[in-house]
Amino acid sequence: xxxxxxxxxxxxxxxxxxxxxxxxxxxxxxxxxxxxxxxxxxxxxxxxxxxxxxxxxxxxxxxxxxxxxxxxxxxxxxxxxxxxxxxxxxxxxxxxxxxxxxxxxxxxxxxxxxxxxxxxxxxxxxxxxxxxxxxxxxxxxxxxxxxxxxxxxxxxxxxxxxxxxxxxxxxxxxxxxxxxxxxxxxxxxxxxxxxxxxxxxxxxxxxxxxxxxxxxxxxxxxxxxxxxxxxxxxxxxxxxxxxxxxxxxxxxxxxxxxxxxxxxxxxxxxxxxxxxxxxxxxxxxxxxxxxxxxxxxxxxxxxxxxxxxxxxxxxxxxxxxxxxxxxxxxxxxxxxxxxxxxxxxxxxxxxxxxxxxxxxxxxxxxxxxxxxxxxxxxxxxxxxxxxxxxxxxxxxxxxxxxxxxxxxxxxxxxxxxxxxxxxxxxxxxxxxxxxxxxxxxxxxxxxxxxxxxxxxxxxxxxxxxxxxxxxxxxxxxxxxxxxxxxxxxxxxxxxxxxxxxxxxxxxxxxxxxxxxx
Amino acid sequence: xxxxxxxxxxxxxxxxxxxxxxxxxxxxxxxxxxxxxxxxxxxxxxxxxxxxxxxxxxxxxxxxxxxxxxxxxxxxxxxxxxxxxxxxxxxxxxxxxxxxxxxxxxxxxxxxxxxxxxxxxxxxxxxxxxxxxxxxxxxxxxxxxxxxxxxxxxxx
Numbered sequence: 305x306x307x308x309x310x311x312x313x314x315x316x317x318x319x320x321x322x323x324x325x326x327x328x329x330x331x332x333x334x335x336x337x338x339x340x341x342x343x344x345x346x347x348x349x350x351x352x353x354x355x356x357x358x359x360x361x362x363x364x365x366x367x368x369x370x371x372x373x374x375x376x377x378x379x380x381x382x383x384x385x386x387x388x389x390x391x392x393x394x395x396x397x398x399x400x401x402x403x404x405x406x407x408x409x410x411x412x413x414x415x416x417x418x419x420x421x422x423x424x425x426x427x428x429x430x431x432x433x434x435x436x437x438x439x440x441x442x443x444x445x446x447x448x449x450x451x452x453x454x455x456x457x458x459x460x461x462x463x464x465x466x467x468x469x470x471x472x473x474x475x476x477x478x479x480x481x482x483x484x485x486x487x488x489x490x491x492x493x494x495x496x497x498x499x500x501x502x503x504x505x506x507x508x509x510x511x512x513x514x515x516x517x518x519x520x521x522x523x524x525x526x527x528x529x530x531x532x533x534x535x536x537x538x539x540x541x542x543x544x545x546x547x548x549x550x551x552x553x554x555x556x557x558x559x560x561x562x563x564x565x566x567x568x569x570x571x572x573x574x575x576x577x578x579x580x581x582x583x584x585x586x587x588x589x590x591x592x593x594x595x596x597x598x599x600x601x602x603x604x605x606x607x608x609x610x611x612x613x614x615x616x617x618x619x620x621x622x623x624x625x626x627x628x629x630x631x632x633x634x635x636x637x638x639x640x641x642x643x644x645x646x647x648x649x650x651x652x653x654x655x656x657x658x659x660x661x662x663x664x665x666x667x668x669x670x671x672x673x674x675x676x677x678x679x680x681x682x683x684x685x686x687x688x689x690x691x692x693x694x695x696x697x698x699x700x701x702x703x704x705x706x707x708x709x710x711x712x713x714x715x716x717x718x719x720x721x722x723x724x725x726x727x728x729x730x731x732x733x734x735x736x737x738x739x740x741x742x743x744x745x746x747x748x749x750x751x752x753x754x755x756x757x758x759x760x761x762x763x764x765x766x767x768x769x770x771x772x773x774x775x776x777x778x779x780x781x782x783x784x785x786x787x788x789x790x791x792x793x794x795x796x797x798x799x800x801x802x803x804x805x806x807x808x809x810x811x812x813x814x815x816x817x818x819x820x821x
Numbered sequence: 822x823x824x825x826x827x828x829x830x831x832x833x834x835x836x837x838x839x840x841x842x843x844x845x846x847x848x849x850x851x852x853x854x855x856x857x858x859x860x861x862x863x864x865x866x867x868x869x870x871x872x873x874x875x876x877x878x879x880x881x882x883x884x885x886x887x888x889x890x891x892x893x894x895x896x897x898x899x900x901x902x903x904x905x906x907x908x909x910x911x912x913x914x915x916x917x918x919x920x921x922x923x924x925x926x927x928x929x930x931x932x933x934x935x936x937x938x939x940x941x942x943x944x945x946x947x948x949x950x951x952x953x954x955x956x957x958x959x960x961x962x963x964x965x966x967x968x969x970x971x972x973x974x975x976x977x
Contacts, residue, residue: 317947320959352946491904494943529851529888530942532955568851571887573940587846589885605844647946649909654946677910686905722906722945733905740904740940746885 307342308386309361313416314345315501316533317494323356325374330358333381341386347502349416350656351403359398362388368401369393403653403672408634408660410642411619412495415502415656421540423548426505432550434621438513439558441624446517447473450620452628454640458495459485459576459613460688460717461793462706465620468610471600472518475608480520482511483585483604483611486527486534487569487576490689492720495644496614498656500527500534503618504541508551508564510617513624514610515562523564524604526581529571538566573744577792578611580746591746592792613718615644636662639705639716647673649686649722659704666700669723680725684733684809688717690740691797693804694730713804715797730809735763737801745794752795755786759802769815779806827863831856836871843872846882850889859890894935897973899923900952903938906945915949918963922970934970 312327313319327343334341351357354370361367367388369380376393383391395401398416409415419425426432438446451466472480484507488496500507511523527535542564545551553561572590574580579593582604603609619641623631631641639661645668647654652674659668665685669675676682684694693714695702702708709716724733738759745752759782765775783799790796806813835852839845849868853860860883869876883889901907901916916927916938925931927938944950947959951966953973961969 316942316957317944317959320944320947320950320957355947488943489941491941492906492945493941494945497943528943530939530952533957567848569886570847570851570889571939572885584847585844587842587844587848587882589882591885649906649945649948651946654948656946690905720906720945722909724909728909733908736905736908744940 307340309342309344311344311346311359311361311366313348313356314533314537315348315355316497316531317352318348318355318357319533321355322373326356326358326372326377329374329377333377334386337381339381339386344419345421346418347415347420348498349398349404350412350498350658351401351653352655353653354395354655357395360385360388366398368395368398370395403655403657407658408642409658410622410631410634411506411615412499412503412644412656412658413622414506415498418503420502420504420537421544423505423544423550426503430625431505432509434625435509435512435516435550436556438516438624439560443473443517443519446513446624449624449628450517453623453631454628454635454638455616455619455623455631456639456706457613458615458619458643458718460490460715462716465612465616468600468612469514469518471598472520472608472610475601477608479522479605479607480518481604481607481609482514482518482520482523482617483578483582483599483609484511484523484525484614484617485576485578485581485611486525486614487581488531488614488718489528489573489576490691490718490720492648492686492722493646493689493718494648495646495656495719497531497534498644499614499618500531501537504538505545505550506618506621507614508541508545510620511564512550512555512562513620514612514617516560518608518610520610521561521563523562524585525564525566526569526575526585527566528569528575535566535568542566572746573740574746574792574794577794580792581611582609589746591748592794594791615718634660636660636703636705638707643704643716643719645704645719645721647721647723650676650678650725651723652677652679661705662703664701664703665695665721668704668721669700673723676723676725678725678727680727682723683726683728684724684730686722686724686801687720688715689720690737691715691793691800692717692720693800694724694733694808695804696808713800715800730805730812731763731767732812734802734805734813735760735767737798737805738763741794741798749789749791749795751786751789752791752798755782755790755795756798758782759786759798763802766813767815776806827857827861827867829863829867832864832867833871836868841871843874846872846874846879847886850883850886854888854890859893861891895930896933896977897954898935898937898952899970899973900937900939900942902940902942902944902948902950902952904941904945906941907949910948912949915951915961915963915966919951919966922967
């Protein structure tokens with residue numbers, strides 16, 4: 305009898321709640337019972353609230369069991385787990401979980417499905433098909449397809465990816481680079497990590513296509529140091545790709561050379577800003593550069609460089625394979641395609657939801673998220689990381705569309721959605737925004753370096769009730785200065801959470817409220 | 822030769838693994854932290870010499886990044902996420918609890934345990950999150966925190 309296949313994720317969130325212990329226990333109990341199993345460590349499907357989510361393959365169907373603890377395993381086996389037996393942890397076939405099947409999985413379609421460390425598993429599910437197609441299409445047609453797809457930078461800035469690629473392709477230089485920004489530092493975001501842990505070869509394929517399209521022979525992945533498990537998975541995936549001829553010289557006989565070097569960050573949030581990241585890749589302090597020159601023309605080591613986020617690059621293979629038109633048919637207005645939204649914070653069913661743009665926050669938070677984890681009312685939602693605005697419950701019907709969000713003084717950013725219940729103190733969160741900016745500012749420009757420190761002090765005075773009107777005006781003026789005169793988004797966007805907290809949650813700045821936390 | 826836990830031979834090997842390229846300075850320092858847990862002054866001099874940089878250049882990089890500690894940490898490092906998603910699930914209270922139970926404030930070391938803040942571990946759907954010695958844990962209640970710290974001490 306063939307071994308029974310069992311999937312247990314090896315992904316940061318799953319492992320953080322006991323997936324490794326579950327895997328060990330499954331192997332132990334199976335051995336004790338003389339059952340023949342094959343244990344596969346897949347990535348996560350992104351239904352994080354169900355982690356550790358274990359699957360057993362029965363008659364070709366993957367039967368899911370959610371929130372499995374090591375202590376449940378013996379009991380699961382007694383209940384006929386290997387035959388998909390009934391148990392309170394049993395959810396049913398993975399293909400019938402509404403949270404997953406109601407998504408538009410374009411970029412994350414292999415996440416959870418495959419063994420991330422097996423090139424064969426990747427190849428069985430279309431892996432590298434798009435690269436082969438790109439070789440046939442030619443570089444110019446690839447740049448054209450990415451442009452037509454309407455793909456915009458998923459790191460947060462939303463700059464059209466095709467235009468960036470065209471600029472680099474058109475630049476003449478002896479060396480060009482692809483620099484993948486995997487410094488996913490925004491609170492509430494984990495889509496880059498989920499992709500790199502669950503389908504690392506998808507990123508490798510995206511970078512290969514980018515390199516081919518712009519004639520770059522070298523790529524870098526800049527990964528944050530807070531992701532040690534991601535690092536070990538990526539390193540092995542890069543080795544696998546190299547060993548099987550998908551990285552290195554003359555890839556699969558195409559004549560195209562490309563290799564990728566993994567760099568690890570060192571705990572600096574600003575290094576997620578593209579020019580600071582380039583400085584860090586060059587071995588220097590991550591201090592923001594002036595623009596121009598654009599990195600597309602003078603980037604890494606002064607050479608033309610495509611700087612793209614993980615999800616942007618990982619969206620490319622399917623654009624090449626399925627066609628730009630199909631991607632562009634998803635979404636609304638100038639927000640084409642899908643975004644991998646991340647439901648985080650005080651939410652009942654947190655996880656990754658890849659949907660076409662145009663869905664509302666309310667649909668995501670209620671239909672997918674199931675409301676707050678605490679069961680209390682939603683008070684505020686921060687979208688787009690620590691530099692994103694705090695939105696009140698009344699604005700949850702805003703469609704997720706870059707421009708619609710800009711119109712209400714908010715941003716979608718990298719798609720992180722952090723939910724707060726009514727116990728949140730927005731004055732303290734506004735103060736935290738300034739405090740975080742003071743801790744993380746690279747120090748190059750004055751509005752950010754000094755403004756953030758003064759911002760904390762001014763908010764403290766408002767909360768303490770010291771000359772409230774005067775300090776309120778001062779804070780607004782300080783926000784204007786930071787917004788208008790900072791060199792990058794760190795200082796330039798920190799006023800967004802602060803202003804929105806003042807605007808929508810003024811009552812939290814009353815002396816008795818602010819001091820209460 | 823060992824001074825302050827800095828093994829110059831081992832460090833030299835790490836530098837050589839990176840080809841003694843100045844553009845690898847951040848990566849070399851990261852490897853030093855993995856190996857020696859912190860960056861002593863000896864390392865700054867050594868790197869400046871080997872990479873043909875000024876000591877000020879190396880110092881500038883060391884002092885810029887949070888990961889490059891210039892004081893030795895305790896045997897264990899407990900990091901508690903302070904970012905927004907974790908705050909929404911009670912990380913401020915968890916931090917107070919951690920501080921009380923370990924008997925030390927942020928950035929302090931007591932009984933060989935160093936307590937530090939961290940700004941996002943990418944585990945925001947399992948908030949609040951902490952990291953103990955490079956391993957991330959999610960859904961950390963004060964009770965679970967005590968269990969994890971207990972297990973950490975037992976592993977000594």
